[in-house]
Amino acid sequence: MRIPVTEDDTDAAELYKAVLEAGGHVVLSASDGRRCLNLYKAAMAEINSNGRSSKVPFDAVVLDHMMPFVNGLNVAKEILSTCPDQRIIIASAYLKESLNDSLNELNQIVEIMLKPFEPEMLAEVIEDVSVVEKLQKLNTGVQNDDAGVDQLLVQLKAIQKLGTI
DSSP: OEEEEEOSOHHHHHHHHHHHHHTTOEEEEESSHHHHHHHHHHHHHHHHHHTOSOSOSSSOEEEESSOSSSOHHHHHHHHHHHOTTOOEEEEESOHHHHHHHIIIIISSOOEEEESSOOHHHHHHHHHOTHHHHHHHHHHHHHHHSOOOHHHHHHHHHHHSOTTTO
16 A cells, blocks of 8 residues: 655654554655645646656545644545545544544545554555445445534544544
8 A cells, every 4th residue: 555644753753654654555745745745746746747647646645633724634635525425534642633623624524543552553554445435335324414522533433443533
C-alpha cells in the first residue's frame, strides 16, 4: 500500500514509517499540512498524466489532527474536495471533538485513531480495508439523518478495531 503519513512529531513520524515499511508499505512523510497537500497534488498530477485507472493516488492518507500551517481537518477537506473517495485516517488526542469537527468541516465521518497508540495499531487499521465499506454506509446514514455525535461515536467504535477509538 502507498500511504502518506503527516505528523509534526518527528519521533512519532519515524516510528509510524518504520512499522509501516516493515510491513511492506510505501510511506511518504510530511511534517505539516502544506507538505502533505503538495505530496497529494503531485500524486494526483501523476495519475492524470499517466491515465491510471485508479481514482485515488493513495490507499490511505494519515493525518495528525493538530499540525502547524494547515491542520489535519483542513488537509482532509481539501483532499476530499478533489478526491471524495480517498480514505482518510486522522490521529487525534481529542476524539469527540475530532468527530464533531469532521462532521461540521467535512460533512462526513472519517476514520479517527485516538492518540496515543502503538505504531503497530496504525498498520492494523490501514490494512483493515473492511472498515471502508462500513464507514461509507455510516456516512450514508449521516447524510440522511442528523444523528448526534455521541450516537455516531458509538457506531464508529463498533466498526473500528479496539483501541483505535
